[in-house]
Amino acid sequence: MFSGSIPALITPFRDGSFDESAFRRLVDWQIDNGSAALVPCGTTGEASTLSNDEHHRVIEVCVEQTAGRVPVIAGCGSNDTRTALMHMEHSKKCGADAALVVAPYYNRPNQEGLIAHFSYLAENGDLPIVVYNVPGRTVTDIAPETVVELARRHPEKIVGLKDASGDLSRVTDHRMGIGPDFCQLSGDDELWLPHSAAGGVGCISVTANVAPSLCAEFQAAIAANDLARARELNARLYPLHYAMFEDASPGPVKYALTRVHNWLTEELRLPLTPCSAAARKAVDEALEHAGLV
16 A cells, blocks of 8 residues: 655744744655655654644645645554544545554553554544554554454554564564555664565655655665665665664754755754754764765
8 A cells, every 4th residue: 555765754843833834845855856655743743742733734734735646644643542533533534545553652551452442443433544563662562463463353444564663573474464465664764675675665764854865766776676776775874774863853853854954943842852962973974974965
């Protein structure tokens, strides 16, 4: 259903508010540079510090500006199942193509609770769901057998997985348990290449915010089985993948974008603060290595 280089978009702020004009420009720039789909209101979009009204407006603007040129996978996750459903309902009404739904955070449901959470959303929502597993942030890990069970129970609704567990063996676990048509997307930029070799079809990427053209070219090389070119591009991008997490994300990527575009700020919402001098140095060096500045 989805594949390629898919940026988890930042949410630009100016003077404390959502910078709608800058976001529209960012959407256009991403599409013009080969991004295959867009994810508003994910982790990189600081969804956890957006009000519900802001959250919904960001999704609305993304869908409006995209205008059907690429799919929009709206971030709809919450640690409250009813709130996640509300986000899904609004995203469906806006015209989003799917919902990215992270494992509930903080309250730490067990595997039965995860099945109940995602099943409720599948049964009561009208959008296809890309399950998002990122145990480093949520603490809760969605086990491969749980993903398989969800896909078995809800084949029309549970259509894919963004996996940021760091465990590449799971790509094969999911393929064997669900089948090769289940959409598996890497949630770790630095693992994008081996994830694809194991059967993944793309990446929901932080790095693609600042390097959309290179990331799209990288995915095209993978899809063409041009391993030599994919390795070459991976080497150019690799330091940038790590630089994006030299400090609390999305601080480094917002700083990186100010190096590329003068119409974006690095403004963040508390409790996040601008990235450190060491992180800026790492970003600067990685941007130079990639040939982006």
